[in-house]
Amino acid sequence: DAGVIQSPRHEVTEMGQEVTLRCKPISGHDYLFWYRQTMMRGLELLIYFNNNVPIDDSGMPEDRFSAKMPNASFSTLKIQPSEPRDSAVYFCASSYTEYTEAFFGQGTRLTVV
């Protein structure tokens, strides 16, 4: 398996624009996680899915953020409208079960100007 695949690797956008981040988890993994990493706040869990169903979205910072998982092999994280404070590296991770290790993608570095 190629591992968790995220796209794009880098995204630069203007404030107010919509941004969509994409993730393909490892095949067979039932859990998918979205994390945000910043220097100030470290690694934060935004939301996670089990079998395509959102389980806990309490980490989503505000209504501008939304995440979907239409099928077992694809998930999106959308920010609309984007703001400069959303600039961060966003990681997607997947795991076989909720208590086995998570495998991380390489991340999407988002810059909102």
Place this chain on the structure above:
Amino acid sequence: GDSVTQMEGPVTLSEEAFLTINCTYTATGYPSLFWYVQYPGEGLQLLLKATKADDKGSNKGFEATYRKETTSFHLEKGSVQVSDSAVYFCALYNYGQNFVFGPGTRLSVLP
């Protein structure tokens, strides 16, 4: 809630020096403990793990022992290399909850 505390970085060592990165946790029950490593420009990779008290996880010369009595999971390596320069994250998983990551410790190894 559960939490993980790590020693503040950055940690700067010379090649072949001994490494210790301290990690302590607060959690109910019997969590599983993990060390992840993040190389520049990369995602986090699992380095090692331990799922019960007194277990020792080891990988690539790194090791950590799950000490329930001191609620610790310190990472050690006997002789670091320049290629070990990275950010190291201690993490725990408690059943029914999410993974909790520490803030990370940046390690720089000088030749």
